[in-house]
Amino acid sequence: MVFGTSTGAGYGLFAIRPIAASTPLFAIPPKALLNSLTLAPHYPPCKPKLTCTQIVTLHLLLHRPVNGRPSSDPLFGPYISVLPTDFDSHPLTWLWKKEHGSSISPEAQLIEVLPPRILEKLDKMANLFEVDWNVVKAYLQANATSVLLARPASNDPNALERDYLWAWLNTNTRCVYHRLMKTRSSPDNMTLCPILDFANHTANSPHTMPKPTNGEIWDTGPLGKKTGEQFILLAPSTAPTAVGDEIYLRYEVTFSEELELQGPIESLFKGRGEIGQWMKECLIAEGYWGNWTLHSTPKPAHPSYRLITSFRLYHILPLSANTVPANSEQLLNRWRDTTLGKQPCISTENEILWRKTLLELCQSVLSEGEAGIEKIQRVEDDNGNTRTWFEAAKGSIEMLWREETRVAAATIRSLEDNEEF
Numbered sequence: 001m002v003f004g005t006s007t008g009a010g011y012g013l014f015a016i017r018p019i020a021a022s023t024p025l026f027a028i029p030p031k032a033l034l035n036s037l038t039l040a041p042h043y044p045p046c047k048p049k050l051t052c053t054q055i056v057t058l059h060l061l062l063h064r065p066v067n068g069r070p071s072s073d074p075l076f077g078p079y080i081s082v083l084p085t086d087f088d089s090h091p092l093t094w095l096w097k098k099e100h101g102s103s104i105s106p107e108a109q110l111i112e113v114l115p116p117r118i119l120e121k122l123d124k125m126a127n128l129f130e131v132d133w134n135v136v137k138a139y140l141q142a143n144a145t146s147v148l149l150a151r152p153a154s155n156d157p158n159a160l161e162r163d164y165l166w167a168w169l170n171t172n173t174r175c176v177y178h179r180l181m182k183t184r185s186s187p188d189n190m191t192l193c194p195i196l197d198f199a200n201h202t203a204n205s206p207h208t209m210p211k212p213t214n215g216e217i218w219d220t221g222p223l224g225k226k227t228g229e230q231f232i233l234l235a236p237s238t239a240p241t242a243v244g245d246e247i248y249l250r251y252e253v254t255f256s257e258e259l260e261l262q263g264p265i266e267s268l269f270k271g272r273g274e275i276g277q278w279m280k281e282c283l284i285a286e287g288y289w290g291n292w293t294l295h296s297t298p299k300p301a302h303p304s305y306r307l308i309t310s311f312r313l314y315h316i317l318p319l320s321a322n323t324v325p326a327n328s329e330q331l332l333n334r335w336r337d338t339t340l341g342k343q344p345c346i347s348t349e350n351e352i353l354w355r356k357t358l359l360e361l362c363q364s365v366l367s368e369g370e371a372g373i374e375k376i377q378r379v380e381d382d383n384g385n386t387r388t389w390f391e392a393a394k395g396s397i398e399m400l401w402r403e404e405t406r407v408a409a410a411t412i413r414s415l416e417d418n419e420e421f
Contacts, residue, residue, distance in 0.1 A: 001013045001014065001015060001016065001025060001026070001247060002014050002016050003198050011198055012198065012199060012200045012246045012247070013195075013198050013199045013246065013247040014244060014245065014246050014247065015241045015242065015243055015244065015245050015247060016243065017243055018240060018241065018242060018243060019235045019240060019241040020235070020240050021235060021236060021237050021238065021239060021240050021241075022234050022235060022236075022237045023234065023235045024211065024232050024233070024234055024235075025208065025233045025234065025235055025247070026195060026232070026233055027230050027231070027232045028193055028194060028195065028230060028231040028232075029230050030227035030228045030229060030230055031227055032194060033178065033191045033192070033193055033194075033227075033228065033231055034056060034059070034076050034079065034191060034192035034193075035052055035056060035178065035180060035190065035191035035192065035228070036049075036050070036051070036052040036055050036056070036180060036188055037180055037222070037226065037227050037228045038075075038227050038228075039055050039056065039059050040055065042059075042075070043055065043058070043143075043147065044143045044146055044147070046139055046142070046143075050135065050136070050139065051132075051135075051187065051188055052175075052180070052187070052188035052189075052190050052191075053132060053168075053171055053172070053175075053187075053190070054132050054135055054136050054139075056167075056171045056175070056192060057132065057136065057164060057167040057168045057170075057171045058136050058139065058140075058147075058167075059073070059076070059167075060080060060083070060166070060167035060170055060171065061136070061151070061160070061163050061164045061166075061167040062147065062148070062151050063076070063077065063080055064080070064163050064166060064167065065080065065081055065085070066152055068085075078194075079192070079194045082197065083170050083174070083197070084170065086166065087165070087166060087169045087170075088387070088389055089389035089390075089392065089393050090169055091110070091111065091114065091118075091122050092122065092125055092126060092129065092165070092169065093107075093165065093169070094107040094108070094110055094111050095111060095122060095126055096126075096129075096162075096165055098111060100158055100161075102158070105382050106379065106380075106381045106382060106387070106390060109379045110379065110393055110394070110397065112375075113372060113375045113376045113379060113397060114397060114400075115368075115369070115372060115397075115400050115401055115404055116263055116368075117259070117260050117261075117262070117263065117404070118400055120260075120262065120263055129165065129168055132168060133161060133164055133165075133168070136164060137160075137161075140160075170192075171192065174192055174196075174197060175190040175191060175192055176190065176191060176192075176193055176196065176210065177189055177190060177210070178190060178191040178193070178210070178213070178228070178231055179212075179213050179215045179216040179221065179222060179228070179229070180221070180222055180228050181221055181222075182220070182221040183221075184216070184219060191228075191231065193231050195233075196233070196249065199247060199248060199249045200246065200248055200249070202248040202249075202250070205236065205238045205239075206236030206237075206238045206239050206241070206248070207236055207248045207249060207250040208233050208234060208235060208236060208247060208248065208249055208250070209233075209234050209236075209237065209250065210231060210232065210233055210234070211232035211233070211234050213228075213229040213230075214229060215228075215229060235247070257295060257296045257297045257407070258293050258294070258295055258296075258407065259293060259294040259295075259365070259403075259404055259407040259408060260291075260292070260293050261292045261293065261294065261307070261361065261365075262290060262291070262292060264361055264364070264365070265292050265307070265310065265361070268314065268357070268361075269314065272314075272319070273322060274322065274323060274324065275317060275321055275322060275323070275324060278324045278328070279313050279314060282313065282332060283310055283313060286336070286339065288306050288309050288310050288313075288339075289310070290306075291304070291306055292304060292306055292307040292310060293306075293307065294307070294362070294407050294408065294411045295407070296406060296407045296410045296411075300410075300413075300414040300417070300419040301407065301410030301411045301413065301414045302411065302414060302419070302421045303358060303411065303421060307358070308354070308421060309338070309339055311354035311357055311358060312335060312338060312345070312346055312350055312351075312354055313335050314354065314357065315350050315353040315354050315357070316331050316332075316334070316335055316346060316350065317331070334346050355415055358411070358415065359412060359415045359416075362408045362409075362411045362412045362415070363408075363412065365404060365405070365408040366405055366408045366409055366412065369401045369402070369404045369405035369408065370405060372401040373398055373401045373402065373405075376394055376397050376398045376401065377394075377398065379394060
């Protein structure tokens with residue numbers, strides 16, 4: 001392989017000779033991977049242990065390149081030196097700057113025009129960042145003498161946290177799955193890997209795949225090796241790779257086909273007061289609270305089963321009802337019969353009502369999306385577009401709004417066509 005320029009995508013990896021399907025492309029030895037196993041020997045221990053995310057971000061924080069110079073890290077300096085130098089275009093950076101009083105007008109405007117459902121995800125991300133930062137900050141305070149020596153001094157009170165944000169975003173946008181722990185489900189099964197950063201991503205075939213480690217195959221973890229196992233990347237398995245072909249990593253996220261409706265539906269139940277609270281408790285107890293989504297594929301566009309089930313309960317009592325009736329358990333049993341497959345629905349009237357509520361909700365999302373597109377198109381950079389990321393960020397936000405309107409519009413068509421879900 002060779003590192004080169006990819007049309008419309010910056011840089012990429014390209015084949016310099018024919019490669020048979022599933023051929024190993026390269027192997028990275030364990031000591032060259034940046035993860036909790038390779039970093040732990042270089043830091044004072046603590047209880048509880050730092051997570052993989054926390055120790056990797058700590059290391060990046062301490063060895064962030066300064067003023068365009070290479071990273072001074074003797075372990076992973078060359079790799080850290082080629083990581084993105086900033087994340088000015090990332091919404092979490094905009095939010096962090098806003099909270100620390102250092103945001104500029106365009107960034108504040110961009111936050112204001114994000115779709116509400118994206119803002120909810122951003123708030124959750126910010127909470128995760130805050131948890132990790134508080135842990136690492138406490139670790140630094142407890143080990144200041146031995147750890148902070150690697151970091152240049154600064155008079156800026158926010159410099160440490162700002163650099164941690166840079167490190168945290170690098171870690172969370174570039175780590176890949178790699179078996180390091182005894183259990184397959186551990187969130188610490190992750191690593192930063194040199195070379196991979198040069199490859200572009202695709203959601204389609206052909207794409208490369210990591211070769212499962214022995215610990216992954218036998219579900220035993222890293223087989224007692226203190227630094228884990230090597231990382232091997234395999235050529236695409238679906239077809240041979242020709243000379244000059246670009247080599248892609250797999251990208252699985254397909255947000256454009258799904259729309260989450262957590263906030264709007266929570267508001268519906270909250271608006272019903274005592275009845276809504278009772279319904280919420282029932283849905284939590286039965287495992288149906290939250291994760292309500294619309295899907296444009298497979299066709300016809302449709303609501304998730306969880307959403308349908310929750311809306312059936314929402315309409316088990318008239319909207320005029322304001323207290324839980326004495327026969328509530330009997331009503332719940334009629335609803336449970338639909339979840340257990342004993343009955344296809346509660347009643348014809350109930351089906352009409354929940355579909356009507358879903359239609360109104362989709363129409364609201366559609367109107368909100370159309371207004372959001374107009375708003376983002378009106379946002380201007382008051383710095384004369386000197387921020388190279390600004391127009392791309394605007395385009396990404398507009399795309400998010402358009403994706404939401406597409407899913408909502410497709411679901412409206414399904415409802416109007418009386419599609420069965």
